[in-house]
Amino acid sequence: MRAGRMPAGPRGAVLARGSATLGPMSGRGTPAQRGRLITIEGPEGGGKTTQAERLRRHFESRGVPVTLTREPGGTWLGERLREVLLPRTETGAPHDAVTDALLFNAARRQLVTEVIRPALADGRTVVCARFSDSTIAYQGYGAGVPVERLRGLEAVATDGLRPDLTILLDLPVESGLARKAPGDVSRFEAEFDVEFHRRVRAGFLALARGEPDRFVIVDAEADVETVASMIASSVDLLHRASEPERLLLRTPS
Numbered sequence: 001m002r003a004g005r006m007p008a009g010p011r012g013a014v015l016a017r018g019s020a021t022l023g024p025m026s027g028r029g030t031p032a033q034r035g036r037l038i039t040i041e042g043p044e045g046g047g048k049t050t051q052a053e054r055l056r057r058h059f060e061s062r063g064v065p066v067t068l069t070r071e072p073g074g075t076w077l078g079e080r081l082r083e084v085l086l087p088r089t090e091t092g093a094p095h096d097a098v099t100d101a102l103l104f105n106a107a108r109r110q111l112v113t114e115v116i117r118p119a120l121a122d123g124r125t126v127v128c129a130r131f132s133d134s135t136i137a138y139q140g141y142g143a144g145v146p147v148e149r150l151r152g153l154e155a156v157a158t159d160g161l162r163p164d165l166t167i168l169l170d171l172p173v174e175s176g177l178a179r180k181a182p183g184d185v186s187r188f189e190a191e192f193d194v195e196f197h198r199r200v201r202a203g204f205l206a207l208a209r210g211e212p213d214r215f216v217i218v219d220a221e222a223d224v225e226t227v228a229s230m231i232a233s234s235v236d237l238l239h240r241a242s243e244p245e246r247l248l249l250r251t252p253s
């Protein structure tokens with residue numbers, strides 16, 4: 001299936017891949033035991049935090065064990081790195097983009113090893129607001145670090161862990177930036193111009209086109225309820241898609 005924009009009301013767009021996407025070094029769990037990793041991505045102001053929380057509640061209401069986390073952050077170290085990477089106050093010289101990529105990936109590695117892999121091994125669904133695609137979009141497409149270089153850092157940080165489903169909350173850059181509350185402006189809105197954010201958005205859309213089975217693009221300009229219900233439809237499809245696999249594994253030969 002192809003990544004498709006979901007403009008108004010749930011429209012099937014996802015995923016029939018039940019296969020595990022852990023890399024060779026994961027060594028944890030079997031496909032039957034393993035939970036799902038769902039990431040929420042997109043440019044600024046798309047409502048990722050709100051929608052991640054809504055998605056957590058959606059899973060809980062269905063009795064699905066869920067862990068909600070975010071990047072950068074989600075661990076003690078990750079939250080400290082978040083303060084360094086996204087200070088609310090005036091910073092020194094602009095960060096070198098590769099330094100940024102290293103720090104985001106350091107936070108990512110800690111989150112993957114401390115939180116995400118153990119949760120997946122316990123069969124929990126993990127919802128993560130931002131993940132590796134953000135580094136490709138911001139430090140790669142936005143700041144110009146070659147994507148192959150970033151892929152190398154990502155491999156170290158994740159040991160090949162890939163999301164089962166990525167929700168891309170897409171919206172025009174101007175609307176997204178206008179939605180941010182003045183106190184919620186990070187270094188990336190303050191230091192970078194609108195062209196940077198246009199490249200970031202184009203980067204996310206290119207990533208979605210490149211992996212249409214993993215991505216669902218949701219029109220984040222829709223109201224919160226509509227966006228939440230589009231996301232819920234997508235994740236329900238993902239979970240349904242994995243059921244035959246579980247049934248198959250339970251069927252005696």
Ligand code: TMP
Pocket residue numbers: 044048071072086104130131132134135136138139186188189
């Ligand atoms: P947010 O959590 O409020 O979306 O803020 C995170 C900011 O950090 C946002 O401007 C995007 C940026 N970011 C990167 O530039 N690279 C990354 O790898 C990640 C995870 C975030």
